[in-house]
Every structure is written in C-alpha cells, then in structure tokens.
Amino acid sequence: MKSPFASLVLLLGSLSIATAGSFNTVVIDAGHGGRDNGGSYGKVYEKWLALDTAMRVDRKLRSKGFKTVMTRKSDNFISLPGRVKIGNR
Structure with a gap:
C-alpha cells in the first residue's frame, strides 16, 4: 500500500461502525523487527x-473496548510461522 497513514485512518474511522461485540480479538502484527529492518530512509x-x-x-482499539494481541511489543524478530501461532491462539 502506498500510504500506511491512509490505511490507518480508514481502520480507525471504521471503528465507529464496528463494536467490540462483533468479534473477540484483534491481532496486530507490527511486521519486521530485530534483524529484519524492512525498508529504510537514512x-x-x-x-x-x-x-x-x-x-x-x-x-486506540483498547480505548474503544476491543481486546487486542500484538505479535511483538519490542524490537525483536518473530518468524512468519511464529506470527501465525500468535494469531491463532
């Protein structure tokens, strides 16, 4: 996607439509981390x-009453299978 900011705005804007009772948990995958820098600029x-x-x-999701799980909360590497395991818990 060309604009992560636009995606974030769309996601947060849709929160007014969704309710916490519509589903149990939102899994947030920050991607990259640790030895995987992703892209860079300088x-x-x-x-x-x-x-x-x-x-x-x-x-933001927690403040709206959603339960969330993050695949990572610090600068550590998590493999793709590891991310899937976290999401499937």
Missing part, C-alpha cells in the same frame, strides 16, 4: 515505524 527503519504505528493502533 537511519530510519521501517521496523521502528511499524512498531510505533502498531502500538498506537493497539492503544
């Missing part, structure tokens, strides 16, 4: 931006 790495965005989405 010394700014995608893994940091992804984690920051994921944490902001987590706080």
Whole structure:
C-alpha cells in the first residue's frame, strides 16, 4: 500500500461502525523487527515505524473496548510461522 497513514485512518474511522461485540480479538502484527529492518530512509527503519504505528493502533482499539494481541511489543524478530501461532491462539 502506498500510504500506511491512509490505511490507518480508514481502520480507525471504521471503528465507529464496528463494536467490540462483533468479534473477540484483534491481532496486530507490527511486521519486521530485530534483524529484519524492512525498508529504510537514512537511519530510519521501517521496523521502528511499524512498531510505533502498531502500538498506537493497539492503544486506540483498547480505548474503544476491543481486546487486542500484538505479535511483538519490542524490537525483536518473530518468524512468519511464529506470527501465525500468535494469531491463532
């Protein structure tokens, strides 16, 4: 997607339509992390931006009454199968 910000705005805007009773849990996958920097611009790495965005989405969802699970809360690497396991719990 060309604009993560636009995606975030659409997601948060749709929260007014959804209710916490519609589903049990939202899994937030920050992506990248640890040895996987993702993209970069100078010394700014995608893994940091992804984690920051994921944490902001987590706080917003929780404030609206949603239960959330994050695949990572710090700069650590989690394999794709590991992310799937977290999401399926």
